[in-house]
Amino acid sequence: MTRDKSPVGAVRPSQILWTYGPGALIDLPSLSVITMGNDRWEKDRCIPIEEARLLAAVRNVLGPQVEGLRVPPFQQSEEVEAFSAEALIGVPVRPFPRWLRCVKCGLLSEYDLGLFKIKEDRFRPENTRFVHEGCKGSKGNLPAKDADAVPARFLMACRNGHLDDFPWHYFVHSGPSDCKGTLRFFESGASLQTENLWVKCDECGASRSMAHAFGKAGKENLPQCRGRHPHLDRYDDDCGEQARAVLLGATNSWFPITLSALAIPLSRDPISQLVQDGWDYFEDVESEAEVSLVIKTLKKSGALPGIDKHTASAVWNVVATRKTEQALLQVIKTAKKKFFLTSFVAYDVASILTALAEATERGVEISMLLESSDAHGGGVSVDAIGHMKKALPSAKVFYWREKTDAFFGGKVHAKVAVADEVLCFLSSANLTGHAMEKNMEAGVLIRGGDIPRKLHQHLEALITTKILERA
Numbered sequence: 001m002t003r004d005k006s007p008v009g010a011v012r013p014s015q016i017l018w019t020y021g022p023g024a025l026i027d028l029p030s031l032s033v034i035t036m037g038n039d040r041w042e043k044d045r046c047i048p049i050e051e052a053r054l055l056a057a058v059r060n061v062l063g064p065q066v067e068g069l070r071v072p073p074f075q076q077s078e079e080v081e082a083f084s085a086e087a088l089i090g091v092p093v094r095p096f097p098r099w100l101r102c103v104k105c106g107l108l109s110e111y112d113l114g115l116f117k118i119k120e121d122r123f124r125p126e127n128t129r130f131v132h133e134g135c136k137g138s139k140g141n142l143p144a145k146d147a148d149a150v151p152a153r154f155l156m157a158c159r160n161g162h163l164d165d166f167p168w169h170y171f172v173h174s175g176p177s178d179c180k181g182t183l184r185f186f187e188s189g190a191s192l193q194t195e196n197l198w199v200k201c202d203e204c205g206a207s208r209s210m211a212h213a214f215g216k217a218g219k220e221n222l223p224q225c226r227g228r229h230p231h232l233d234r235y236d237d238d239c240g241e242q243a244r245a246v247l248l249g250a251t252n253s254w255f256p257i258t259l260s261a262l263a264i265p266l267s268r269d270p271i272s273q274l275v276q277d278g279w280d281y282f283e284d285v286e287s288e289a290e291v292s293l294v295i296k297t298l299k300k301s302g303a304l305p306g307i308d309k310h311t312a313s314a315v316w317n318v319v320a321t322r323k324t325e326q327a328l329l330q331v332i333k334t335a336k337k338k339f340f341l342t343s344f345v346a347y348d349v350a351s352i353l354t355a356l357a358e359a360t361e362r363g364v365e366i367s368m369l370l371e372s373s374d375a376h377g378g379g380v381s382v383d384a385i386g387h388m389k390k391a392l393p394s395a396k397v398f399y400w401r402e403k404t405d406a407f408f409g410g411k412v413h414a415k416v417a418v419a420d421e422v423l424c425f426l427s428s429a430n431l432t433g434h435a436m437e438k439n440m441e442a443g444v445l446i447r448g449g450d451i452p453r454k455l456h457q458h459l460e461a462l463i464t465t466k467i468l469e470r471a
């Protein structure tokens with residue numbers, strides 16, 4: 001299908017993000033095009049981006065169907081041979097508005113109805129344009145010669161974000177009409193104010209000034225919004241908005257939604273960053289005393305500059321936190337069929353969320369017991385249940401429902417993770433919060449035997465006996 005593709009110009013990658021994203025109009029020197037929805041982009045040419053936090057933020061706004069993040073397609077080299085396959089790599093666009101007019105005879109028609117032909121310029125793609133082949137002028141009495149065709153600069157837009165072609169036939173015929181006459185666009189008078197711009201039907205002679213497309217007259221002379229998304233080839237049902245005529249090039253027609261995230265490497269503070277960078281050195285340490293030895297060795301070798309500025313106790317706290325995270329990740333990644341997690345504050349830890357999402361994808365049934373927030377009668381200030389349900393819609397989230405008087409004010413405080421009844425992790429530590437940096441914590445990873453099995457069965461029994469309820 002490369003034959004119906006033509007390069008039409010170049011934009012910078014940042015412009016694709018900020019100005020010309022899917023659904024935006026790009027007003028090129030001789031063409032106006034719309035950036036197609038990213039379902040049309042060549043996925044293989046778009047390099048994936050691994051940014052779990054950003055992905056979570058995007059899913060929060062757009063929904064869980066967002067598979068991943070990718071870079072827009074781009075040509076790898078500066079010098080691309082004009083007729084090579086690489087010259088066709090890019091973001092797909094389509095002429096929009098579809099209506100063009102001949103600058104010589106005023107012929108007004110859709111670009112794909114055959115009256116206009118595309119004239120490619122592979123060496124200077126920005127010069128690619130449409131022409132009216134064999135134009136004989138507005139009176140039809142001039143020698144046949146190709147004339148440039150330019151976009152008809154009128155469009156329809158509504159406040160729900162729909163964008164449509166200007167309804168030229170409807171407008172000139174004052175409503176629906178059977179007349180299929182050829183339309184022409186012409187100017188009268190010296191200035192190019194809308195009063196002096198006219199559309200006329202060759203067949204029935206009807207004509208109308210473009211001034212009638214705006215303001216109060218516009219409301220009377222233009223149809224209801226059709227709910228069109230031209231970049232998706234889709235129409236929404238029943239848009240209640242009044243569509244309004246807009247001029248191509250109006251700067252307020254497209255706005256991006258921007259979300260940002262700290263890119264990896266990320267950490268709360270310099271010690272965390274250092275520990276993350278030098279994890280190979282700390283991975284196997286078991287105590288503050290061992291950390292102290294590692295720091296001394298690193299200071300001598302200069303392998304991790306800056307680590308000696310921190311006390312062994314502070315570094316050990318960070319190492320322990322990270323070990324908690326690593327242990328929990330190990331359990332999640334082991335799970336093949338089912339995984340049960342209780343009360344770890346993990347909804348904003350990107351690595352954990354990513355691992356849980358991956359587990360879901362390979363068919364693991366995930367259950368979680370979380371503490372309700374104060375607002376929902378629980379004991380924590382953050383709505384962990386709400387966050388988790390949003391981030392991981394397929395997980396079964398439970399809360400402690402049945403609290404008899406004796407347990408009034410009690411919290412789900414056990415931090416337990418079990419995979420397939422064979423591997424479990426028990427810990428006193430949460431994964432976030434400043435308490436982690438100061439508290440004394442302990443954790444244990446148990447593989448095989450009775451404990452992981454009994455633990456999982458106990459948690460399931462709490463559900464069966466309705467002490468836990470689906471949130």
Ligand SMILES: [Zn+2]
Pocket residue numbers: 102103104105106107132135136137147
């Ligand atoms: Zn013409």
Ligand SMILES: [Zn+2]
Pocket residue numbers: 173179180181201202203204205206
């Ligand atoms: Zn007509």
Ligand SMILES: [Zn+2]
Pocket residue numbers: 158159160161162225226227228239240241243
């Ligand atoms: Zn609409």
